[in-house]
Amino acid sequence: MKSPVRKMFDGIASRYDFLNHFLSCYQDVLWRRYCCKCLKKMVAADGADSASDDAQGFARKVRLLDLCGGTGDFANTFRKIFEGRCACKCSSQKETSHGLVVDPAVIGDFSYGMLAEVKPKKIDAHAVQLDAMKMPFAECQFDVILNGFGMRNVPDARGALMESYRVLDAGGYLCVLEFFSPRNFFNKFFYKVLAPLFIPVMGAFFSGKRDAYEYLVNSIIRFLPVDEFCKLAEECGFEVKKVKMFDGGISFGVFLRKPVGTP
Ligand SMILES: C[S@@+](CC[C@H](N)C(=O)[O-])C[C@H]1O[C@@H](n2cnc3c(N)ncnc32)[C@H](O)[C@@H]1O
Numbered sequence: 001m002k003s004p005v006r007k008m009f010d011g012i013a014s015r016y017d018f019l020n021h022f023l024s025c026y027q028d029v030l031w032r033r034y035c036c037k038c039l040k041k042m043v044a045a046d047g048a049d050s051a052s053d054d055a056q057g058f059a060r061k062v063r064l065l066d067l068c069g070g071t072g073d074f075a076n077t078f079r080k081i082f083e084g085r086c087a088c089k090c091s092s093q094k095e096t097s098h099g100l101v102v103d104p105a106v107i108g109d110f111s112y113g114m115l116a117e118v119k120p121k122k123i124d125a126h127a128v129q130l131d132a133m134k135m136p137f138a139e140c141q142f143d144v145i146l147n148g149f150g151m152r153n154v155p156d157a158r159g160a161l162m163e164s165y166r167v168l169d170a171g172g173y174l175c176v177l178e179f180f181s182p183r184n185f186f187n188k189f190f191y192k193v194l195a196p197l198f199i200p201v202m203g204a205f206f207s208g209k210r211d212a213y214e215y216l217v218n219s220i221i222r223f224l225p226v227d228e229f230c231k232l233a234e235e236c237g238f239e240v241k242k243v244k245m246f247d248g249g250i251s252f253g254v255f256l257r258k259p260v261g262t263p
Pocket residue numbers: 005006009020067068069070071072073074108109110111114130131132133147148149150153154155
């Protein structure tokens with residue numbers, strides 16, 4: 001049977017990207033870019049530490065999974081940034097690929113409606129329908145896993161973290177970009193007072209699905225605060241490499257690593 005969350009994402013898929021950008025005033029685009037730039041630095045630095053293939057003139061392949069990847073925006077941003085094709089002006093230095101080449105990405109999501117929106121974007125990726133808590137992949141298949149605004153929607157965050165750990169190769173990164181449960185006064189005011197006033201109304205106006213946008217606000221309040229999420233990730237075996245707060249805590253980028261030398 002289709003879960004209510006899956007049905008909800010199927011129902012808003014065609015308006016999802018537009019509303020994401022509109023409701024966040026395009027901040028979601030900048031947050032994804034920041035996360036991908038940071039990952040690029042981390043992955044490039046790891047290559048420089050080891051006897052890199054790059055030094056011998058070979059490109060290093062990066063195997064990417066965009067988990068809860070929806071319409072594929074995070075994977076698309078990742079590819080552009082890793083291959084030095086980002087058109088943004090947020091970096092003064094000319095971007096290079098650092099000898100990194102991204103394999104065709106896997107965009108994994110349980111909503112067929114969301115995955116159907118990947119195709120028109122012509123991303124070099126395979127869309128795979130899957131459940132984040134039970135993925136159809138063998139161990140250690142990926143070097144980087146992205147999870148943009150998906151963790152909060154999964155019924156069991158521990159299960160999704162453990163499953164991500166299993167399919168990630170040792171030394172690989174999991175980047176979770178998420179709205180965590182508010183902790184400070186500003187965030188509590190934003191999510192408990194302001195957001196319930198305007199997000200469901202705007203969502204209803206543009207997509208006709210008020211329930212989905214009420215769910216969005218409630219799911220943020222119900223989710224873990226970022227520090228508890230980091231503790232949970234450590235319990236699942238990850239090292240917390242970096243936590244980046246965006247816009248006063250409206251969202252966070254959490255960079256986790258599966259320790260080198262672990263099976
Ligand atoms: C808020 S959207 C995020 C989409 C995209 N990652 C982005 O950055 O905009 C959350 C996505 O998680 C997916 N999702 C929720 N629970 C899931 C699960 N258990 N397994 C796989 N995907 C799931 C939904 O279908 C939806 O596409």
